[in-house]
Amino acid sequence: MSSKRSISKKVILIGSFCVGKTSLISSFVYRKFPFIYQTTLGVRIDKKVVELDDLNLNMIIWDIGGEQNQSRIPQSYYLGSDGVIYVFDLTRPSSFFNIEEDLKYINDMLPGVPVIVTGNKSDLLDEKGLAETENILPVKPDIYSSAKTGKNVDIMFDKLANKML
Amino acid sequence: MSESNKTLFEQLQEILLNEERESRKQLKEKIDDVKQEIHVHKQDLEEFKEEVNSFQYDIGTFKEDVDEFQEDVEEFKEEIGGFKEQVDDFRFEYRQFQNQVYGYQTDVNEFKEEVEEFKEEVEEFQEEIKEFKEEVEDFKEGIEDPNMFKEKVQPVVDEKIYEVKNNFNEVFGEEMRHSIKLQIVESKEDFVEALYPLVGKLVKSYVRNEFEKLLESINGRLESAFSIRGLLNRVKSFFTGVRYEELAIRNVFGSIIEEVFIIHRESGLLIGNYSRNNTADVDMVAGMLTAIKQFSEETFNATPDEELETIEYGSNKVVIQNFYKYYIATVISGVIDSRFKSRLNNHLINFSEKNLSKPIAQIDSELFDGISKKLKLSFYEFEEIN
Numbered sequence: 001m002s003s004k005r006s007i008s009k010k011v012i013l014i015g016s017f018c019v020g021k022t023s024l025i026s027s028f029v030y031r032k033f034p035f036i037y038q039t040t041l042g043v044r045i046d047k048k049v050v051e052l053d054d055l056n057l058n059m060i061i062w063d064i065g066g067e068q069n070q071s072r073i074p075q076s077y078y079l080g081s082d083g084v085i086y087v088f089d090l091t092r093p094s095s096f097f098n099i100e101e102d103l104k105y106i107n108d109m110l111p112g113v114p115v116i117v118t119g120n121k122s123d124l125l126d127e128k129g130l131a132e133t134e135n136i137l138p139v140k141p142d143i144y145s146s147a148k149t150g151k152n153v154d155i156m157f158d159k160l161a162n163k164m165l
Numbered sequence: 166m167s168e169s170n171k172t173l174f175e176q177l178q179e180i181l182l183n184e185e186r187e188s189r190k191q192l193k194e195k196i197d198d199v200k201q202e203i204h205v206h207k208q209d210l211e212e213f214k215e216e217v218n219s220f221q222y223d224i225g226t227f228k229e230d231v232d233e234f235q236e237d238v239e240e241f242k243e244e245i246g247g248f249k250e251q252v253d254d255f256r257f258e259y260r261q262f263q264n265q266v267y268g269y270q271t272d273v274n275e276f277k278e279e280v281e282e283f284k285e286e287v288e289e290f291q292e293e294i295k296e297f298k299e300e301v302e303d304f305k306e307g308i309e310d311p312n313m314f315k316e317k318v319q320p321v322v323d324e325k326i327y328e329v330k331n332n333f334n335e336v337f338g339e340e341m342r343h344s345i346k347l348q349i350v351e352s353k354e355d356f357v358e359a360l361y362p363l364v365g366k367l368v369k370s371y372v373r374n375e376f377e378k379l380l381e382s383i384n385g386r387l388e389s390a391f392s393i394r395g396l397l398n399r400v401k402s403f404f405t406g407v408r409y410e411e412l413a414i415r416n417v418f419g420s421i422i423e424e425v426f427i428i429h430r431e432s433g434l435l436i437g438n439y440s441r442n443n444t445a446d447v448d449m450v451a452g453m454l455t456a457i458k459q460f461s462e463e464t465f466n467a468t469p470d471e472e473l474e475t476i477e478y479g480s481n482k483v484v485i486q487n488f489y490k491y492y493i494a495t496v497i498s499g500v501i502d503s504r505f506k507s508r509l510n511n512h513l514i515n516f517s518e519k520n521l522s523k524p525i526a527q528i529d530s531e532l533f534d535g536i537s538k539k540l541k542l543s544f545y546e547f548e549e550i551n
């Protein structure tokens with residue numbers, strides 16, 4: 001490990017169940033994509049050191065098991081978060097119909113904390129399908145990702161890293 | 166008398182007379198002429214008069230005609246007036262009609278839009294049916310391959326489990342409440358007795374589950390540490406003269422500080438760490454500890470002085486000491502008596518007063534290294550006295 005100064009930050013991934021939170025983290029941290037769905041019970045914690053120009057960012061990533069509604073999650077899991085990744089599944093409308101309500105809840109809970117909204121499983125849609133889905137999304141996401149192909153996964157975490165500093 | 170015998174006078178007179186006669190005759194003729202003429206004139210006049218009369222008559226009738234005409238004009242004017250009213254009415258009706266037509270047109274347009282939307286929906290629906298058909302095809306294929314079937318069905322089953330979990334109260338709540346209430350009333354004592362250990366067990370099993378992974382890794386480390394400690398004991402006994410077996414027993418029955426974590430309360434970020442065995446993933450352990458702590462405190466609605474204090478597993482204990490912005494978790498192996506615990510508490514309070522009284526702005530390597538170093542020194546001291 002380099003002897004650069006490092007800063008620790010807490011990042012939480014939230015969103016409905018089965019949208020790919022665990023898969024995104026797995027892709028980012030372990031470069032692996034788990035094909036079999038195992039729902040996350042409670043919370044799982046991972047860590048990744050992101051090397052930036054003048055310092056290392058020690059990202060402690062909380063993978064919070066998905067619930068239909070964000071308010072079901074213990075409030076204290078949100079506390080002290082420096083960044084949020086809100087994940088929904090582009091192919092499952094029920095995973096993004098609550099998005100506005102959820103984002104408001106997050107913002108009330110964590111005012112001023114950067115939030116990145118990602119539409120995941122983009123590999124399952126072609127251009128036309130993506131355009132059609134975009135039309136019914138209540139909120140325009142910051143990024144479209146795929147844990148399966150790794151598309152935009154690093155970019156997404158980097159983007160959040162920069163917003164947190 | 167002969168001419169010759171007539172006096173002159175007489176003659177003259179005669180002439181005169183003749184003349185007068187003649188002239189009278191002439192005059193008479195003249196008068197007659199005039200008379201005649203007058204008569205003619207009179208006749209003309211009469212005719213003229215007649216003409217005037219008839220003219221007057223004509224004028225009279227003409228006037229009548231004019232009057233009639235005027236009347237006609239008047240009537241006509243009236244008729245025109247009525248007609249104008251009718252035109253106005255008609256115009257008004259026409260406007261109204263136009264408005265209605267506009268209204269209808271708007272309705273028609275709306276209706277057209279609705280039809281259009283409906284058409285789109287139908288198309289979407291068709292599309293969905295198509296997709297659904299495809300999915301059913303896929304699904305059919307999936308069913309034939311048991312592995313794929315499992316993978317496909319898993320999320321649905323999980324979703325259902327969530328649903329049942331979330332709506333359990335709505336679906337079964339009333340019945341449950343009723344029967345539970347009855348039971349409570351009938352056998353209050355039994356019920357409390359039955360429930361008490363169950364609640365305890367639930368909490369324990371959750372905590373135990375969450376700790377199993379932690380336990381595994383720590384146990385692994387303990388095994389290796391034990392042998393190192395054995396070596397150390399041999400060295401120690403060599404210097405102190407105390408027998409190695411004695412030291413080993415002391416270690417088994419005494420308490421050993423395995424790890425100390427200073428953790429930010431809200432974020433679970435690690436502020437400082439002392440680890441006897443150089444644990445690798447201390448950051449993640451800190452997060453896990455925090456999640457467990459937060460979960461149990463929130464689930465059982467702890468007030469600040471009811472916060473989680475110890476977590477026990479096997480012969481190890483995690484003692485938690487809460488401070489305002491952070492908490493300190495100490496992993497201890499061996500037996501802990503109350504004397505040891507209070508000594509540890511005092512030690513931690515002293516340490517925090519000395520080294521952690523400044524507010525923490527940022528958790529970075531500088532802070533972490535500084536505090537960890539002091540923590541290590543302070544625990545060497547602590548163990549020494551122990």
Ligand SMILES: Nc1nc2c(ncn2[C@@H]2O[C@H](COP(=O)(O)OP(=O)(O)OP(=O)(O)O)[C@@H](O)[C@H]2O)c(=O)[nH]1
Pocket residue numbers: 015016017018019020021022023024034035036037038039040041064065066067120121122123124145146147148149
């Ligand atoms: N095709 C595709 N599948 C994905 C992608 N990301 C995740 N999946 C699949 O979706 C399922 C759910 O993924 P997880 O990462 O477990 O979902 P999660 O959000 O962590 O779910 P919970 O833990 O229940 O909240 C798994 O079967 C993954 O293989 C993706 O980008 N593309």
Ligand SMILES: [Mg+2]
Pocket residue numbers: 021022023038039040063064065066
């Ligand atoms: Mg998960």
